Amino acid sequence: AQTVTQSQPEMSVQEAETVTLSCTYDTSESDYYLFWYKQPPSRQMILVIRQEAYKQQNATENRFSVNFQKAAKSFSLKISDSQLGDAAMYFCAYRSGRTSGSRLTFGEGTQLTVNP
């Protein structure tokens, strides 16, 4: 079974600064997808960014980028120019590439605080 680990229960960053959230995963599969979801106080789950395992290029979405290290099974999220609205719980998630195994497996989450 696949596992996802986020070793930082809490992180904080100053507004306009950069912060990196860590995530590691364990799998024996070669075809899979990785995601970062954001859960603000409203509890809505919002997709931030996605990475396909077969792509060597790291995904980028505006101020959000990832560092995908496939051999190390590491998938970190970098938030640049942090904004107050970035404050939320961030979940790293894994999904198998198998058609029948499309469930998301989440890490424990990292609570991000943005200080003004």
Place this chain on the structure above:
Amino acid sequence: AAGVIQSPRHLIKEKRETATLKCYPIPRHDTVYWYQQGPGQDPQFLISFYEKMQSDKGSIPDRFSAQQFSDYHSELNMSSLELGDSALYFCASSIGTRYEQYFGPGTRLTVT
């Protein structure tokens, strides 16, 4: 853009009662997923449906059942409710099983 709709948003039930949660996926999405998120926990996968057939099953109690209807909406039926069933229940939808899952706002179930 249209999003996933869940109803009700809040539900209070007593132990041993039943509850039905409804999910309306994004238009043209044919795959629905259900997740349960307990207090301070990450979401746990329960069950999913693709084209009205069960496609994957996770840690869903036998007291729970779910189905997807011809219009692709899904219902999660929960019977003999226990205090431990109190949680936020998310529905997510996607196009097929290989694309991003988009989550609804969740139904907060409180069992007293």
